[in-house]
Amino acid sequence: MAKILILGGGFGGLITAERLATALAGEHEITLVAPTRRFTFYPALVRLAFGDLNPEDITFDLTEKLSTIGVRFVQGEMLDIDAANKTVNIAGEDVTGKLHYDFLVIATGRRLGTELVPGFFEYSHHLLGTGAALKFGASASNFRQGRIVVGLCPEGRLPVPVCEAAFALAKRFKAEIEAGEIHISVIFPESLSAAFGGAALHKELEAAFARNHINVHYDIPISEITADHVHSSSGHKIDYDLLMLVPPFRGNAAFRSEGIVDEADFIRVNGLMKVAGIENAYAVGDIVAFSGPKFAHMAVRQAEVAAANLVAELNEETPERSYYHEIATVIDADGPDSIYLHYGIWDDSMYRLKKGRLWGWAKEAHDAWWQTRNL
Ligand SMILES: Cc1cc2nc3c(=O)[nH]c(=O)nc-3n(C[C@H](O)[C@H](O)[C@H](O)COP(=O)(O)OP(=O)(O)OC[C@H]3O[C@@H](n4cnc5c(N)ncnc54)[C@H](O)[C@@H]3O)c2cc1C
Known part of the structure; x- marks a missing residue:
């Protein structure tokens, strides 16, 4: 045995x-x-x-x-x-x-490499655990006015919750955004396509961000966070009142x-x-x-x-099942801007992108399936 x-x-x-x-x-x-x-x-x-x-x-x-x-x-x-x-x-x-x-x-x-970005631990929320997610949610609930920044740190290999958090915030603060009281920005260390392993989804995602009045900024490699600013190694200095970032992964x-x-x-x-x-x-x-x-x-x-x-x-047989590296994911925008992406990271000829409210529902149904399957 x-x-x-x-x-x-x-x-x-x-x-x-x-x-x-x-x-x-x-x-x-x-x-x-x-x-x-x-x-x-x-x-x-x-x-x-x-x-x-x-x-x-x-x-x-x-x-x-x-x-x-x-x-x-x-x-x-x-x-x-x-x-x-x-x-x-x-x-x-x-x-x-x-x-x-x-x-x-x-x-x-x-592992979350928060120590790689000075100030992350002190000033930034993240979403990588139930406690952290609830804490971010509580801060968002109490937020009344100002700038909300969400984004990826360099080597933070998780773009989906960044996009989903931005859409959820835009929905919650729709009236305040339209009144000019709240501004939401999303920042990426490189291009959108780089964040998604090379997939060309920028056209659809940018259109969805624009429709929800979310500003998107690229090539901002975050290097330090202070009490009210995010700094990048390329010299950017971005002010924020509420911050949620995915830290570098290790x-x-x-x-x-x-x-x-x-x-x-x-x-x-x-x-x-x-x-x-x-x-x-x-x-x-x-x-x-x-x-x-x-x-x-x-x-x-x-x-x-x-x-x-x-x-x-x-069984003393030759192992021969091999893995193929591809992305199949839903970005849930809680509405018609939701996106389904299927993309071969090792073969960019495999590319499928679909949009629509259905994909947000599909993700919810999938989550519910996991939940019942494991009770
Ligand atoms: C907010 C958020 C949203 C996401 N959204 C999506 C999405 O929409 N679609 C999608 O496909 N993916 C999504 N992901 C990514 C997905 O959750 C991860 O890719 C997935 O959890 C990886 O599974 P894993 O088993 O490798 O690691 P994990 O799920 O992190 O599990 C690691 C396990 O190892 C244990 N462990 C750690 N260190 C040790 C140790 N030293 N000894 C023993 N055990 C240890 C941990 O306690 C845990 O049980 C999301 C992730 C987050 C955080």
Whole structure:
């Protein structure tokens, strides 16, 4: 019986666990390690911030879900790995010490590199967690007059909630915007297309921003935040009264000693999702060193590929399922400006963009499906 250890209980870790549990039907021991018992459905955080949902609508207990599929849950945090001895050092509620594995799946997500932008921690809201989203929502509720700035920091690989937050704010403050009391700006470090991995959606998105009286600014690489200004390394100085930014993303420095990460600590994998440089290890989701933005649907598809290949290895077959890097996402503008984008990051001939109210509803229905599926 092989021991399979999954690090992380987000989209990547959970889907890997589900797929392995189904394929292996109890033949091997599967353990998932995560620091918290709750799974968070991140794509719904903007709707949480703006009061459309409650925290219990978008989180659920991982342990209940895992126990129904025969996967052991360990509450703890990976401190480091020792690939030569196939062990992981864990600290936490359930285990403190080393866990042995025969196969490892790393799905620990990204780290928020707030320290890379001086002043971020003190002055900027973000949306990358239920607490942070609720705090931003409360500040927006109390906002009465002035400038609201939302945007991406350099290497903040998450453009969708920036756009969705801008549309949600424009809807909430429609009257104040028309009266000239509130101004909303969105800022990107490079072009819109660069933020979306090369997809040419600027025409549709710019038109939607314009219709909602949202100002959009490009090539603003934020480098510092002070009490009332955002500064860029190109010399911009933008004043704000309410600020929400996606910080730079980083991987995990704990993997450096194994020589498996790039310069931003993301893990290098091949097309089979196998970690380059160590044996019997896969990595999936935001922790992986692929170019472009990072999305939940990528984590899900990478998990499916990793699980299929791991099962092949256990069956002494050649792993041959490969991953293709593409974006399929909805930008929910809560109305007819909602956009569905499907784009091949490694092949820009694959490009589909559709617009309409339907796509906002589709995203809501998808969120609700995830919620009921995991209760
Ligand atoms: C506000 C917001 C809106 C978004 N909107 C969309 C959208 O519309 N569409 C879309 O496709 N994607 C969206 N995303 C992106 C999506 O949520 C991520 O791409 C996805 O969560 C990545 O899954 P993951 O499993 O790699 O990482 P995560 O979901 O972050 O999970 C990582 C897991 O690893 C655990 N972990 C971390 N460190 C350790 C450690 N040392 N040891 C053990 N476990 C550890 C964490 O606790 C967590 O359980 C959005 C994200 C945010 C924040």
